[in-house]
Amino acid sequence: MKEPTIKFPFQIKEKQPKTCGYPGFRVSCSEKGQILLKLPNSGEFIIKAINYVTQQVWLNDPNNCLPKRILSLNLSGSPFDAVYYQQFTFFNCSFNLEYLSYRYNHISCLSDSNRYHVIATSSSNVVTYLASVCELVKKVNVPVQLPIYDHVLSTDLTDDLRLSWELPPCGRCESHGGRCGFNFNTTNSSTIEIGCSNFPSKGISERVSYIMALCILVPALLCLVAIFTWICNRFKLVAQGWAWRIERVADFEPLISPQLPTTILGLDRPTIESYPKIVLDENQLLLKPNDEACPICLSEYRPKETVKHIPECRHCFHAQCIDEWLPLNASCPICRTSPQMLPQSIDPS
Structure with a gap:
């Protein structure tokens, strides 16, 4: 991934003077070459991307456990706020782990696969169910990239945090190709203003x-x-031709059989959503040893991708690929086995 460009209002600590940046936007470089932004009440985060026109920044955890940082996230005292907030409820579950692992995505860096799973959800139905079998950890307003709909049962919350800033207001200057920064040419030396310069020639x-x-x-x-x-x-001529044809066909209408209703041959959405999901890590092994690529899109599996398998035949696919296949085809793309619905008696929804 391409490293983000650092310019005003951001300022690189110990490499640029303070006049190069706005208060609260100082960044530093880690030993691994990562660009770090320190939030006053939440510590340091990796800057993954910056959009200077929309004044937005994407952050993640240097230690690859963003959900842990989310549990203590506090944006007060910083110039940043969320673009979208969504409430997630965290649960610590040690009951029926085998079923939970089939039904919900758990947060691997906070879980012990043999003893307990930590699950985060924004679904009110899932919250109601898990509250009866699991221990409530915390309810947190998470700065998400986009709101997650209620039909998504759970998430591992590894996507970048999407934050924005209002001051300094440099988005308009950036959108016109200018350079935003402090204006030191003002007559009032006690007031520091933000200016825009270096517009491209017309x-x-x-x-x-x-x-x-x-x-x-x-x-x-x-x-x-x-x-x-x-x-x-042209349309006028075509309309006249169709009017003549309609008059001729009207005499034969009693002989025309009604059109049969169109039937959908795929599976319904609740059945598809009930299939087990697995989030791959660096050493993840799939259910079958030769499953190295998704048979639908033919792309190799990568860490942190979500895969789903059909319980009857245990063939694996990208979750998105099989979710698009099954509404149109009620059979496995590989062996053509017809999947069946999981028992409804244990479905919390």
Whole structure:
């Protein structure tokens, strides 16, 4: 992944003077070459990406356990806030781990696979069920990239945190190709203002641009009018032809059999959502030793990808791939086994 560009309002600690950055935006470099941003009440995070036009930054945990950092996340005292907040409830579950591992994604860096699973969910139905069999850990408002819909039962919360800032207001300057920074040319030395400089040259005057636009737009409009007139005439002829055909067909309507309703041959969404999911880590082995690539998209499996398998035949696929296949085809793409619904008596939803 390409390293983000560091410029105002961000300032690299010990490499750039303080005038290069805005208060609260100082960053540093780790021994691994990671760009770190320290939040006053939450510690250091890796900067994964920065959008200077929309004034947004994406953060993650240097130690690869973002859910642990989320449990103590506090953005107060920093210039950043969430673009989207969504409440997640954390549970510590030691009951029926085999079923829970089939049904829900657990947070691997907070769990002991043999003793307990830590599960985070935003689904009200899942919260109600897990509250009856698991121990409540905490309810947290998480800065998510996009809100997760209620039908997603659980998540490992490893996606980057998406934060934004309002001050300094440099988005407009960046969108016009300018350079945002402190304006030290103001007459009042006690006030530091934000300015925008180094706009790219326009190349041609506005008057010339206006004349060129007219020379292009006028012929284009005349051409569109001609095309539109031709299309209207064609539709008029076609409409007249169809009117004659409708009159001829009307006499035979009693002989025309009604169209049979279209049937959907795939599985319903609750059945598909009930299939077991697995989040791969660096040493994850799939259910079958030759499962190295998804048979649907033919892409090799990678760490942190979510895979799903059909219980009847235990063939594995990318979760997204099989979720798109099964609504259209009620059979396994490999062996054509017809899957069955898991027992509804243990479904918390």
